[in-house]
Amino acid sequence: MQKSPLQIARGNYQPKLPVALKGNVKVQEGAATESVADQEEIKALFPNTYGLPVLELVKGDETTYPAVNVGVILSGGQAPGGHNVICGLFDGLKRLNKDSKLYGFLGGPSGLIEHQYTELTAEIIDEYRNTGGFDIIGSGRTKLEETWQFDKGIEICQKLNIKAIVIIGGDDSNTNACVLAEYYLQKGCGIQVIGCPKTIDGDLKNSMIETSFGFDTACKVYSELIGNIQRDANSAKKYWHFIRLMGRSASHIALECALQSQPNICLISEEVEKKEMTLNEIVDGIVKVIVNRAEAGLNFGTILIPEGLIEFIPAMKRLIRELNDLLANNEEFLAMGTDDEKRQYVKGMLSPDSRELYRSLPKGIARQLTMDRDPHGNVQVSQIETEKLLIEMVAKKLAMLKGEGKYKGKFAALNHFFGYEGRCATPSNFDADYCYALGITATYLITSGKTGYMALVRNLTAPAAEWVAGGVPITMMMNMEKRAGKMKPVIQKALVELDGAPFKYFAAHRDSWAKTNQYIYPGPIQYYGPSEVCDLPTHTLMLEKGVIR
Ligand code: FBP
Numbered sequence: 001m002q003k004s005p006l007q008i009a010r011g012n013y014q015p016k017l018p019v020a021l022k023g024n025v026k027v028q029e030g031a032a033t034e035s036v037a038d039q040e041e042i043k044a045l046f047p048n049t050y051g052l053p054v055l056e057l058v059k060g061d062e063t064t065y066p067a068v069n070v071g072v073i074l075s076g077g078q079a080p081g082g083h084n085v086i087c088g089l090f091d092g093l094k095r096l097n098k099d100s101k102l103y104g105f106l107g108g109p110s111g112l113i114e115h116q117y118t119e120l121t122a123e124i125i126d127e128y129r130n131t132g133g134f135d136i137i138g139s140g141r142t143k144l145e146e147t148w149q150f151d152k153g154i155e156i157c158q159k160l161n162i163k164a165i166v167i168i169g170g171d172d173s174n175t176n177a178c179v180l181a182e183y184y185l186q187k188g189c190g191i192q193v194i195g196c197p198k199t200i201d202g203d204l205k206n207s208m209i210e211t212s213f214g215f216d217t218a219c220k221v222y223s224e225l226i227g228n229i230q231r232d233a234n235s236a237k238k239y240w241h242f243i244r245l246m247g248r249s250a251s252h253i254a255l256e257c258a259l260q261s262q263p264n265i266c267l268i269s270e271e272v273e274k275k276e277m278t279l280n281e282i283v284d285g286i287v288k289v290i291v292n293r294a295e296a297g298l299n300f301g302t303i304l305i306p307e308g309l310i311e312f313i314p315a316m317k318r319l320i321r322e323l324n325d326l327l328a329n330n331e332e333f334l335a336m337g338t339d340d341e342k343r344q345y346v347k348g349m350l351s352p353d354s355r356e357l358y359r360s361l362p363k364g365i366a367r368q369l370t371m372d373r374d375p376h377g378n379v380q381v382s383q384i385e386t387e388k389l390l391i392e393m394v395a396k397k398l399a400m401l402k403g404e405g406k407y408k409g410k411f412a413a414l415n416h417f418f419g420y421e422g423r424c425a426t427p428s429n430f431d432a433d434y435c436y437a438l439g440i441t442a443t444y445l446i447t448s449g450k451t452g453y454m455a456l457v458r459n460l461t462a463p464a465a466e467w468v469a470g471g472v473p474i475t476m477m478m479n480m481e482k483r484a485g486k487m488k489p490v491i492q493k494a495l496v497e498l499d500g501a502p503f504k505y506f507a508a509h510r511d512s513w514a515k516t517n518q519y520i521y522p523g524p525i526q527y528y529g530p531s532e533v534c535d536l537p538t539h540t541l542m543l544e545k546g547v548i549r
Pocket of ligand 1: 075076077078079170198199200201246247248307381382419423
């Protein structure tokens with residue numbers, strides 16, 4: 001297979017390892033833990049995995065390890081660095097005992113249930129070192145949550161003599177990893193389950209997990225593109241660019257990209273919700289900036305829009321909730337032939353306020369709101385073209401103002417959506433190093449017999465050598481939330497905190513970014529060169545840790 005020079009060079013890159021993971025390592029137990037909320041309920045649901053201590057990997061004595069077979073699963077959306085978690089796991093296992101084996105379950109969690117797997121050999125692993133994507137074994141969104149699925153997992157693990165499963169996934173997949181760990185303990189089948197924090201969305205973080213892997217690379221790719229667009233906008237001086245960014249519900253990606261590129265506007269869904277803003281108020285805010293810039297002769301600019309925005313507009317949220325309930329397993333709706341038929345049906349079923357809102361939406365957006373849900377029953381926000389909706393509404397408002405003589409500028413808009421462009425990018429040094437360390441860490445959690453833990457690597461704003469590795473009990477991150485009408489134990493999703501340092505920094509600067517051009521052009525990810533160019537973590541992390549202010 002032909003490779004680019006960068007592919008070849010990255011294949012030879014040796015991820016930087018924390019000192020704690022070099023040489024002989026032992027697991028040190030810290031204090032017992034509690035879940036972040038709803039302690040009694042979580043304890044009752046997880047009698048065997050609740051209250052476990054936080055773990056830290058420290059220098060240990062020379063030990064011999066028996067060979068162990070491990071299975072690995074990639075779950076959910078792609079995130080740069082996934083391959084390196086697997087490479088770290090493979091190298092870690094082989095380092096401790098060359099007879100250990102790593103099996104990859106194919107196509108995500110369904111591979112475990114359907115017994116689709118492959119043994120990952122050194123030859124395969126070497127092809128994927130420091131590469132983006134999840135193609136080494138594929139990923140999927142099947143939810144692992146029913147006992148028959150867990151039992152199918154036992155069957156294949158017994159057949160392959162697998163002692164531990166590593167699930168690389170987001171908050172929902174890690175919640176399910178913990179349910180699986182608990183079930184296997186209750187059954188006494190001797191299969192451990194370890195999770196790893198993955199998602200470009202950046203919403204799997206808390207007091208123990210500083211960031212999920214993939215967020216760094218994805219944001220750097222999007223920020224490069226935004227910077228390039230800003231340079232173009234500032235050169236041509238004729239377009240407003242409406243740029244929607246992936247990230248599902250949370251606005252971490254949009255916020256991080258704003259911090260890296262300083263656009264004229266960046267909407268933050270969490271703020272929209274807090275201020276209970278309507279769609280019209282959001283549009284008015286954008287129009288105000290456009291009118292002001294036009295008065296200064298600047299008929300161009302950039303606007304970042306988090307993909308989950310519309311779910312945070314209270315009236316929209318109500319409409320989406322009604323649609324979720326209405327469309328769940330609705331055979332009648334699915335059988336309808338035309339979009340018009342479906343639209344009429346939906347209108348007939350909604351409450352008066354939601355009906356009014358639904359009717360006011362452009363047909364395309366209304367149709368997107370009724371498209372297939374994801375396996376968790378959520379609207380697939382990546383399919384909803386909010387940027388086009390905003391362009392249409394802003395254009396209308398500006399035309400009205402023009403008619404009234406209140407706007408004399410020119411408005412030409414272009415829309416963009418950045419998501420899939422960044423999810424499989426070659427991992428930045430940060431993600432390559434972080435993920436490899438997570439994989440090695442998972443190895444030690446397995447060899448020390450732990451289960452129900454998430455691999456943990458902390459102190460990430462320091463040089464990689466000083467990173468701290470260990471494990472956090474997944475139950476510690478859980479609370480009870482309503483999902484599909486039922487209270488369930490889940491890992492708390494981290495949304496943008498409006499009193500957190502990243503948002504505060506943005507809020508303190510956004511007015512001046514709106515008025516004048518203070519664009520930053522981050523340029524492409526650099527893999528080789530000075531550390532201050534190549535190894536920097538995200539602005540979000542550096543602001544959160546007080547490394548920058
Ligand atoms: P995960 O939460 O599984 O990591 O997925 C992240 C994500 O890229 C979201 O940002 C996006 O909304 C979604 O996946 C898109 O899903 P799909 O890959 O199914 O189109």
